[in-house]
Amino acid sequence: MTNDSAPPALLRGIDRAAFSTAFSLRLRAAGIAVGFSSIEAFARALSLRAPDSLSRLYWTARISLVHRMADLELFDAVFAAVFDDAVLSLDPNARRRSLASDTPDPDLPFAVPATADSQAGGGGLPWITRPSVVGAETDPEAPVGLPELLPSDVEALADVPFEELDPADLALLRRWIESALDEWPTRRSRRLAWHHSGRRIAMRATLAQARRTGWESIELVRVRPTRKRRRLVMVCDVSQSMQAQTTAYLHLMRAAVLSADAEVFAFGTALTRLTPVIAHRSPSVAIELATAKVNDRFGGTRIASNLRALLASHHGGATRGAVVIIASDGWDSDDPAALAAVMARLRRRAHRVIWMNPRAAAPGFEPLVGAMAAALPHCDELLPAHNLRALAGVIAAIGRAS
Amino acid sequence: MTAAFRDEIAVQQRLAELDYLVDDGLATALYLALTLGQPLLLEGEPGVGKTTAAKALARALGAPLIRLQCYEGLTTNEALYEWNYQRQLLAIRLAESREEKLADADLFTEEFLQERPILQAIRHQGPAAPVLLIDEIDRADDEFEALLLEFLGEASITIPELGTFTAARRPIVVLTSNRSRELHDALRRRCLYHWVEFPEPRRAVEILRRSVPSASEPLIAAATDFVGRARRLDLDKAPGLAETIDWVSALSALGAAELGRVDLIRTLGAIAKTLDDREVILGALDELVPAAPENT
Structure with missing residues (x-):
């Protein structure tokens, strides 16, 4: 150790192995997956040089124990809980937090952020910006700016159970998707596969072949780029006005994730990524998990700002060259002009945009609702989606998208 | 280690x-x-x-x-790694002409390995x-x-x-x-x-100062401030530090000592990378540039 003359170290004379294990267990209890090799790295890092400040301890622990950006907030919370609050205010993580939320924005006439997006601006300072993550359930301030969008009895409504679809129907949904996969639009990938009319010659394979003929290459092995199915991205409106269709749509999204490796999102007032939870083996558990994750179900709708959040998030890359399906009735509390702008952007990024609307089947339906009228020029297709049969039509439309 | x-x-x-x-x-x-x-x-x-x-x-x-x-x-x-197939083929021919017997091990040696x-x-x-x-x-x-x-x-x-x-x-x-x-x-x-993380403003100024030594002090301060405000707009691609450095270099290459409106618009391509972003920034120019009547 090199710190004999250094200022008094924190954690002097403690068992480092026990300390790092205990702290890691604390993190694990809070829900951060900490592997044993990380604990080992942490203990080794501590033994290199005993931390003489909380900030040094913070960075050492964070870099060796946390492995994903989504866990950082949880880590900060556990770290703050374990180590003294009074000292923590000097700490970079505490500093960052105060910049992100407490500092009032000098340029705004009011302190409450209008949307979750503007809050990502970093509370008045240009570069301390943690980008808003998809699934803003950790963001209790966001709805504060828009109380009129949330019905007063969200809590009660959120308890309304999803009605069950027939298991046979669910199987049907998956079968439909699987049969549509053959006609799915594709794009050229950079991978190469053997093909007799390929333009390139695979040297490795050719030489391996030549081995059998006394190192005389009689047959050239040709390869060409493979084609890859385009990704399917589904964005589903789960607001109040969509209540009757939500379960069916969630099942459709689950089928799409399981059978076609789709990326799925739900939104009401805020956007939530559902892909990981909805893939659960049991349909009922999957829907339950998804419902629990979407905490603003049956609230208001903000289509434009949610689509914008999707494009801006790091999952926005998934929409590039993809088939994007938006499921919504088009009742939007955002400005139609904003929706038109974001749809134009989405259209440029995606291969094909399909809008499924449960009301489109009603006799005399015309897309005159402000938002729907604004979005329509940027959609390739507007399809009805009021019953199971109509969903089959939507799935078939993906195949036509090539 | x-x-x-x-x-x-x-x-x-x-x-x-x-x-x-x-x-x-x-x-x-x-x-x-x-x-x-x-x-x-x-x-x-x-x-x-x-x-x-x-x-x-x-x-x-x-x-x-x-x-x-x-x-x-x-x-x-x-x-x-990759094998050097051309050389392997040559080695095969050579062995043939010398009427030597060639084993697998002779062809897959470090000699034929491409790093x-x-x-x-x-x-x-x-x-x-x-x-x-x-x-x-x-x-x-x-x-x-x-x-x-x-x-x-x-x-x-x-x-x-x-x-x-x-x-x-x-x-x-x-x-x-x-x-x-x-x-x-x-x-x-x-x-x-x-x-x-994105560097905090003070560090950002310090970084700019070092990476664009030719830029004047007021230019750097104004550009940092401008980018900070622009990042709060609804942009497709918010300008990062790399873009800011490019922008300040562009401005100073044009000989700007301060952030003037004409130079700003001429060099906007360094921070606004889509047509939409360009329009958003131009639309909000009045709020972004603090009142500087002598520059208009």
Whole structure:
């Protein structure tokens, strides 16, 4: 150790192995997956040089124990809980937090952020910006700016159970998707596969072949780029006005994730990524998990700002060259002009945009609702989606998208 | 591992001498990666200086930088090693003409092995262990990550025909990712992890001052301020630090000593990278540029 003359170290004379294990267990209890090799790295890092400040301890622990950006907030919370609050205010993580939320924005006439997006601006300072993550359930301030969008009895409504679809129907949904996969639009990938009319010659394979003929290459092995199915991205409106269709749509999204490796999102007032939870083996558990994750179900709708959040998030890359399906009735509390702008952007990024609307089947339906009228020029297709049969039509439309 | 630096403050100072400023977090991450000999995974928004960190680290250590840019369809042939088939064929012909018998083992020797970045990093001979930058790993297919696991864990790679190569001196490995896709846990587990934040305004000014020495002080302050405000607008691609540096360089190349409106519009392409962004920024110009009547 090199710190004999250094200022008094924190954690002097403690068992480092026990300390790092205990702290890691604390993190694990809070829900951060900490592997044993990380604990080992942490203990080794501590033994290199005993931390003489909380900030040094913070960075050492964070870099060796946390492995994903989504866990950082949880880590900060556990770290703050374990180590003294009074000292923590000097700490970079505490500093960052105060910049992100407490500092009032000098340029705004009011302190409450209008949307979750503007809050990502970093509370008045240009570069301390943690980008808003998809699934803003950790963001209790966001709805504060828009109380009129949330019905007063969200809590009660959120308890309304999803009605069950027939298991046979669910199987049907998956079968439909699987049969549509053959006609799915594709794009050229950079991978190469053997093909007799390929333009390139695979040297490795050719030489391996030549081995059998006394190192005389009689047959050239040709390869060409493979084609890859385009990704399917589904964005589903789960607001109040969509209540009757939500379960069916969630099942459709689950089928799409399981059978076609789709990326799925739900939104009401805020956007939530559902892909990981909805893939659960049991349909009922999957829907339950998804419902629990979407905490603003049956609230208001903000289509434009949610689509914008999707494009801006790091999952926005998934929409590039993809088939994007938006499921919504088009009742939007955002400005139609904003929706038109974001749809134009989405259209440029995606291969094909399909809008499924449960009301489109009603006799005399015309897309005159402000938002729907604004979005329509940027959609390739507007399809009805009021019953199971109509969903089959939507799935078939993906195949036509090539 | 011989410690190249006494502690993270030494890392910070050495990098600062090379005009690369890092905060405590990144300095600790680099220091730990060097000292523990573990790979370092840097994630962050585009333009926060992840790639530059690896480059600066290589310069600070006086070590060669070996770079592997990832892309879809990247395979062993481009990342690890490849056989020199042309030479193998020649060797076959030669053996034939001499009427020698040729065995497999004669063809798959180091003589015919072509190094690709990872093997190159492992077999590197030189005074300093090389810095291997695996850039934008999220752009490679997720199967490619599995290829890296042996290398990241043991600093070795196995070539079926030849056996296992292990690095005499562990290369310093820096991986970067823009999070366009989630990386596997197996990969994360083998790395130290650091999320790179945008630098705070004061540090940003300091970085600009060093990277664009020709720019005047008021220009740098005004540009930092402007970009800070512009980042709060609803932009497709918010300007990062790299864009700000480009912009200030562009402005100072035009001989601007202050942020004037004409120069600003002429050079807007350095920070606004889509037509929409350009229009948004132009539309909000009055709010973005603090009242400066002499410039209009």
